[in-house]
Amino acid sequence: MEWNAIANFIKPELLIVVAVCWVIGYILKQTPRVPDWTIIYLVTLGAVVLVSLTLGFNAESVLQGILCGAVAVYGNQLVKQARKSGDDNDLS
Known part of the structure; x- marks a missing residue:
């Protein structure tokens, strides 16, 4: 499946x-005491x-x-992998 x-x-x-x-993830990534995992x-x-607050809590x-x-x-x-791949190509 695509x-x-x-x-x-x-x-x-x-x-x-x-x-x-996406913003929450970015903020957490910048927070030193939050492990990446x-x-x-x-x-x-x-x-x-957030979705439960929007639609109500259900399955x-x-x-x-x-x-x-x-x-x-x-x-x-x-996005990160595309940037990393682009950086690798610039070094060649």
Whole structure:
């Protein structure tokens, strides 16, 4: 399954949650006392809470929150890897 197909499962009104999760992840990454391995869990938890506040707490909200958190973290990793790949090509 293609990643875009998974991203299409997110309701359009929740795309702001993805953006907020991206910012939360960035802030956590800059925080010295937050280990990197915890960031995905904290972003996902934040996404579930935000979506639950928006749609009400139910199974769909939890699933949408997990998807929003995953897309934010995965999207951030794509950008980082693309930049890293571009830097490697400049050195050649």
